[in-house]
Amino acid sequence: MSITPDDAQQISGLRMNGKNVKSEVYEMTWDELYVLAEETLGWLKSKTELEFCCVAKEVNFADSSTNRLKKINFTALKKYFGDTNEKISKGELVMDDVVAKRTAAAYLLYTLGSVIFPYNSGNKVNAQYLQLLRDMKCCHKYSWGTATLSFRFEQLGTASKLTSTNIGGYFTMLQDHFPELKLAKEDEKWVDTFLTSGKWIFKENKKRNKKEFLIALREKLDSLTVDDVVFQPYKKNEVVEDEDMPLGMCYKPFFLSRRLYIV
Numbered sequence: 001m002s003i004t005p006d007d008a009q010q011i012s013g014l015r016m017n018g019k020n021v022k023s024e025v026y027e028m029t030w031d032e033l034y035v036l037a038e039e040t041l042g043w044l045k046s047k048t049e050l051e052f053c054c055v056a057k058e059v060n061f062a063d064s065s066t067n068r069l070k071k072i073n074f075t076a077l078k079k080y081f082g083d084t085n086e087k088i089s090k091g092e093l094v095m096d097d098v099v100a101k102r103t104a105a106a107y108l109l110y111t112l113g114s115v116i117f118p119y120n121s122g123n124k125v126n127a128q129y130l131q132l133l134r135d136m137k138c139c140h141k142y143s144w145g146t147a148t149l150s151f152r153f154e155q156l157g158t159a160s161k162l163t164s165t166n167i168g169g170y171f172t173m174l175q176d177h178f179p180e181l182k183l184a185k186e187d188e189k190w191v192d193t194f195l196t197s198g199k200w201i202f203k204e205n206k207k208r209n210k211k212e213f214l215i216a217l218r219e220k221l222d223s224l225t226v227d228d229v230v231f232q233p234y235k236k237n238e239v240v241e242d243e244d245m246p247l248g249m250c251y252k253p254f255f256l257s258r259r260l261y262i263v
Contacts, residue, residue, distance in 0.1 A: 008149040010196065019138075021143060034048050040105045071125060074125065105136065176233045178221075184201055185201050186201070
């Protein structure tokens with residue numbers, strides 16, 4: 001059993017065809033990022049440096065080549081680009097075309113870091129993703145669903161390492177097919193005409209004991225049987241015959257190496 005691109009589209013509503021997201025992002029230098037941040041968010045170099053330092057927690061690390069530091073805190077995005085209606089009503093903000101584009105870029109960057117490509121930290125986003133938001137007219141052309149699914153598998157593979165203590169990624173893709181994992185609670189207000197991404201409420205993601213959560217998740221994954229899997233959660237009241245969905249069953253751990261293999 002493997003989560004397919006069609007599953008990802010059913011769950012998230014994100015498109016599965018289009019431009020390759022990963023091919024559009026490369027490792028920018030510090031200077032390139034400063035220019036990009038000013039272009040998309042309107043931040044001067046000094047402002048971007050400050051935000052990178054806040055992530056690093058030590059100013060001396062700002063000039064490091066470590067990729068981990070090229071991130072932006074969610075709190076900074078909410079502080080400078082959130083509550084626009086309130087700021088406008090107080091006369092603190094004039095929403096012209098330029099400000100609107102920068103606000104939209106900040107919102108989408110926040111979405112990329114919290115929904116599409118959420119890392120295990122849960123409070124910051126990779127600044128490199130601003131490359132995807134440079135031309136707002138092209139954002140809808142990317143295959144976001146495929147990128148989300150790929151990132152989900154990548155994070156599972158990373159989490160399978162013995163030394164890993166955290167896990168990131170879009171967990172809704174697991175919950176629909178593996179409800180026995182109990183990663184979330186079902187929202188009573190959800191109706192089946194909506195995307196299943198809105199069906200689940202995740203309340204455990206902000207807890208600090210992520211190491212214990214990851215260990216428990218590994219144990220649950222390794223103990224799953226074919227009876228614990230919902231193969232077609234999007235078909236209502238239909239009996240799935242064996243010939244409709246051939247499958248191979250294996251009762252060994254899912255995590256065999258750095259890459260994830262689900263069989």
